[in-house]
Amino acid sequence: MNEKGNISIHTENIFPVIKKFLYSDNEIFLRELVSNAVDATQKIKRLAALGQYKGELGDTTIDVSFDEKAKTITISDNGIGMTADEIKKYINQIAFSGATEFVEKFKEAKDANEIIGRFGLGFYSAFMVADKVEIQTLSYQEGAEPARWICDGTTSYEISEGNRAKRGTDIILYINNDSEEFLTKSRLQEILEKYGKFLPVPIRFGTRTSSEPDGEDKDGNTKYKSVEVDNIINNTHPAWTKSPSELKDEDYLAFYRELYPYSFDEPLFWIHLNVDYPFNLTGILYFPKIKNDFELQKNKIKLYSRQVFITDEVKDIVPEFLMLLHGVIDSPDIPLNVSRSFLQADSNVKKINAHITKKVADKLAELFRTDRKGFEEKWKDISLFVKYGMLSDEKFAEKAADFCLLKNTGGEIYTLKEYGEKVKDIQKDKDGNIVYLYTHDVAQQDSYIATANGNGYDVLVLDSPIDSHFVAYLEQKNEKTQLKRVDADVIDNLIQKEERKTLQLTDEESKTVTSLFEKAISKDNMKVHVEALSEQDLPVTVTIDEFMRRMKDMAQTGGGM
Ligand code: ADP
Ligand code: MG
Numbered sequence: 248m249n250e251k252g253n254i255s256i257h258t259e260n261i262f263p264v265i266k267k268f269l270y271s272d273n274e275i276f277l278r279e280l281v282s283n284a285v286d287a288t289q290k291i292k293r294l295a296a297l298g299q300y301k302g303e304l305g306d307t308t309i310d311v312s313f314d315e316k317a318k319t320i321t322i323s324d325n326g327i328g329m330t331a332d333e334i335k336k337y338i339n340q341i342a343f344s345g346a347t348e349f350v351e352k353f354k355e356a357k358d359a360n361e362i363i364g365r366f367g368l369g370f371y372s373a374f375m376v377a378d379k380v381e382i383q384t385l386s387y388q389e390g391a392e393p394a395r396w397i398c399d400g401t402t403s404y405e406i407s408e409g410n411r412a413k414r415g416t417d418i419i420l421y422i423n424n425d426s427e428e429f430l431t432k433s434r435l436q437e438i439l440e441k442y443g444k445f446l447p448v449p450i451r452f453g454t455r456t457s458s459e460p461d462g463e464d465k466d467g468n469t470k471y472k473s474v475e476v477d478n479i480i481n482n483t484h485p486a487w488t489k490s491p492s493e494l495k496d497e498d499y500l501a502f503y504r505e506l507y508p509y510s511f512d513e514p515l516f517w518i519h520l521n522v523d524y525p526f527n528l529t530g531i532l533y534f535p536k537i538k539n540d541f542e543l544q545k546n547k548i549k550l551y552s553r554q555v556f557i558t559d560e561v562k563d564i565v566p567e568f569l570m571l572l573h574g575v576i577d578s579p580d581i582p583l584n585v586s587r588s589f590l591q592a593d594s595n596v597k598k599i600n601a602h603i604t605k606k607v608a609d610k611l612a613e614l615f616r617t618d619r620k621g622f623e624e625k626w627k628d629i630s631l632f633v634k635y636g637m638l639s640d641e642k643f644a645e646k647a648a649d650f651c652l653l654k655n656t657g658g659e660i661y662t663l664k665e666y667g668e669k670v671k672d673i674q675k676d677k678d679g680n681i682v683y684l685y686t687h688d689v690a691q692q693d694s695y696i697a698t699a700n701g702n703g704y705d706v707l708v709l710d711s712p713i714d715s716h717f718v719a720y721l722e723q724k725n726e727k728t729q730l731k732r733v734d735a736d737v738i739d740n741l742i743q744k745e746e747r748k749t750l751q752l753t754d755e756e757s758k759t760v761t762s763l764f765e766k767a768i769s770k771d772n773m774k775v776h777v778e779a780l781s782e783q784d785l786p787v788t789v790t791i792d793e794f795m796r797r798m799k800d801m802a803q804t805g806g807g808m
Contacts, residue, residue: 287326
């Protein structure tokens with residue numbers, strides 16, 4: 248058997264185009280080839296399980312190796328292999344069955360993933376880094392002959408007798424000059440870990456040094472010796488693929504450390520996702536402790552498709568307000584080769600997004616219901632998610648209304664409903680509005696808080712960056728409720744004022760004091776108000792006109808988020 252032929256494609260020299268076009272993303276060749284090896288291995292396992300393959304399954308570990316001198320990278324599996332006919336069918340024809348369309352789409356595509364995915368070009372991604380690709384394969388079928396296929400990156404190929412003695416496939420890449428970066432241990436290790444850390448079949452990449460107990464020294468301490476062990480890249484059974492009932496808290500925490508080896512903080516809690524209708528999705532989402540450097544923490548969720556890493560840009564799959572979560576989402580319904588435009592158009596993706604939002608809301612509601620105290624302790628860390636979620640997603644807001652908490656300056660915590668009940672009789676203005684007082688800076692507004700408290704009013708702490716928007720949200724949501732900053736000129740307008748002691752100063756004295764302070768402050772957005780504060784030690788309060796303040800705030804922040 249020795250056959251030369253042309254890959255069935257109408258356009259000559261498509262490979263240089265592939266190479267050039269896909270250059271930016273070329274490391275994915277390894278993801279594609281290793282995924283193929285995994286597929287081939289899982290197929291033989293399934294055939295064996297079904298009794299359709301009666302031979303010895305043997306070791307099914309996939310080997311990745313490289314030869315710096317020969318400039319080759321080899322991916323070797325013990326999967327189902329291919330016959331020469333199958334090579335012709337699956338390798339030569341399949342990929343380019345829609346060649347004309349393919350070339351058309353080339354012009355539109357924005358990234359490599361888009362092309363590779365849409366046209367089943369997984370195998371051909373090898374030509375992004377190789378001048379020449381060789382397949383050595385032996386099919387599992389009885390009486391099959393080993394076959395060899397070689398292609399030098401033009402549209403012609405050669406099929407001849409192969410040399411594989413054992414069932415399975417070697418893909419040998421003859422790396423091109425531009426891609427020699429891939430011929431180092433560290434670079435290959437990095438890519439393998441990135442895409443293959445949780446593949447379901449063991450991937451071996453040479454050996455590594457490890458230490459092993461080696462008896463005891465004379466003081467009875469364990470001695471260690473270094474040994475060479477298989478360098479296995481992956482954990483084939485990551486936590487998210489297991490059932491929640493199999494997992495303890497330690498397992499979730501251990502998996503978190505596996506995902507983020509360089510993170511020192513433990514997550515606050517997690518949600519194990521497990522959906523099989525109307526789409527298939529598993530995963531674990533962790534709530535991290537929020538730090539101030541939000542940007543650093545974004546894009547921590549990793550998207551997988553059947554345990555193959557796809558991307559950590561999950562913008563369209565995960566609702567914006569949950570982008571700070573960590574963890575993994577795995578869905579075979581998201582194709583291996585996702586692209587932006589695909590995600591935006593896909594209806595499954597929208598459903599996934601809605602489902603995640605619902606799950607997160609349900610989990611928070613459950614935590615609140617079953618362990619309110621624990622929930623309150625975590626509130627500082629999760630309030631940002633919850634408030635952001637309420638501002639951006641109506642469905643989430645509906646659920647979150649039950650567990651969204653407010654904290655006052657005395658450290659007491661209330662639900663929205665509880666708080667409304669608490670202040671509704673005391674903090675009313677003349678128009679019948681309930682007035683919530685709040686501070687955005689406890690230390691700075693200490694004296695205002697004392698004044699308000701002294702008058703029997705409660706003051707909320709709303710001091711995070713999102714709170715200025717949350718304040719507006721609460722007002723808009725609750726008719727007849729107004730939120731006023733504690734240094735605003737509002738306390739005087741609350742009805743309780745009438746019950747307070749009257750001014751001890753004469754009008755004349757009062758005027759003198761007022762103008763004294765006004766001169767000293769000389770800011771036109773502040774008001775000086777002199778009154779008797781019998782049980783307190785503050786003779787004067789200086790307030791900021793609430794309307795002026797908001798205008799100023801808005802001018803500064805541009806009014807948006
Ligand atoms: P896909 O994996 O999406 O089918 P690819 O271009 O990656 O597309 O592979 C094309 C086909 O070539 C596969 O479907 C499979 O039939 C065959 N193939 C590729 N690699 C292997 C392998 N290592 N062992 C057996 N068959 C393989
Ligand atoms: Mg493939």
